[in-house]
Amino acid sequence: MALATALEAQLQLREVAGIPLQASTVDNWNQIQNFEAKPDDLLICTYPKSGTTWIQEIVDMIEHNGDVEKCQRAIIQHRHPFIEWARPPQPSARNAKDCMVSYYHFQRMNQMLPDPGTWEEYFETFISGKVGWGSWYDHVKGWWEIKDRYQILFLFYEDIKQDPKHEIQKVMQFMGKNLDETVLDKIVQETSFEKMKENPMVNRSTVPKSILDQSISPFMRKGTVGDWKNHFTVAQNERFNEIYRQKMEGSSIHFTEL
Numbered sequence: 001m002a003l004a005t006a007l008e009a010q011l012q013l014r015e016v017a018g019i020p021l022q023a024s025t026v027d028n029w030n031q032i033q034n035f036e037a038k039p040d041d042l043l044i045c046t047y048p049k050s051g052t053t054w055i056q057e058i059v060d061m062i063e064h065n066g067d068v069e070k071c072q073r074a075i076i077q078h079r080h081p082f083i084e085w086a087r088p089p090q091p092s093a094r095n096a097k098d099c100m101v102s103y104y105h106f107q108r109m110n111q112m113l114p115d116p117g118t119w120e121e122y123f124e125t126f127i128s129g130k131v132g133w134g135s136w137y138d139h140v141k142g143w144w145e146i147k148d149r150y151q152i153l154f155l156f157y158e159d160i161k162q163d164p165k166h167e168i169q170k171v172m173q174f175m176g177k178n179l180d181e182t183v184l185d186k187i188v189q190e191t192s193f194e195k196m197k198e199n200p201m202v203n204r205s206t207v208p209k210s211i212l213d214q215s216i217s218p219f220m221r222k223g224t225v226g227d228w229k230n231h232f233t234v235a236q237n238e239r240f241n242e243i244y245r246q247k248m249e250g251s252s253i254h255f256t257e258l
């Protein structure tokens with residue numbers, strides 16, 4: 001009983017400046033806040049479930065000139081450590097509806113995050129921003145507003161999906177690399193959903209079931225644009241669109257999928 005209570009307490013999200021975060025992140029907040037980047041550090045800043053793993057693998061493949069073997073040297077969480085896990089941004093945005101669906105399934109299978117409840121319940125939690133790492137709207141709007149003031153490359157999941165080679169080329173230029181067409185084509189192929197789903201260095205198959213239970217929902221779940229249409233009711237969609245309009249008012253950001 002005491003153990004169960006301690007575990008539940010650990011799973012409860014706590015807040016830093018109004019943003020719900022995992023307890024271990026909150027406990028180490030000073031250290032995280034004091035992180036000093038080196039001039040050539042590349043930070044990947046994604047809202048959860050926006051394609052973090054995808055862009056991590058793309059960046060690593062570019063860095064290593066498309067050398068598949070080198071990119072197999074360690075699991076992706078070790079090749080690109082998460083700063084908020086008390087160790088070390090490129091914002092990548094994915095439309096809010098697909099993010100919500102992906103996040104819902106992730107919370108079902110991730111035993112370290114609060115239980116998402118039913119889809120109807122989760123819909124309310126997500127739109128109120130009471131999910132881990134906070135509000136989708138604040139994250140996306142915030143990065144979009146400052147993108148021209150700093151050296152930031154803003155990417156959209158939907159664009160990478162539609163034209164991976166073009167977007168990978170943008171990342172390559174941002175990184176100051178110059179790879180030939182054959183290498184680029186190889187990176188496109190190696191970072192496709194189908195390939196990554198089978199790659200143990202990125203598909204989280206090495207994480208114990210007690211943490212990520214992939215029998216409930218795989219980490220590499222669908223990898224598509226528009227899966228929200230299989231989840232949202234017509235009423236939820238109307239309500240969502242109205243809230244989206246209010247929250248994103250004044251922002252010039254445009255998503256191809258909404």
Ligand SMILES: Nc1ncnc2c1ncn2[C@@H]1O[C@H](COP(=O)(O)OS(=O)(=O)O)[C@@H](OP(=O)(O)O)[C@H]1O
Pocket residue numbers: 046047048049050051052053054098101102103105106191192193194196219220221222223224227
């Ligand atoms: N290569 C490739 N192509 C297309 N889509 C991909 C790819 N790799 C990962 N994904 C999909 O990205 C979703 C997971 O997002 P994240 O990696 O940001 O998750 S996490 O926040 O790090 O847990 C999750 O989306 P859903 O399938 O909609 O759940 C993954 O399937």
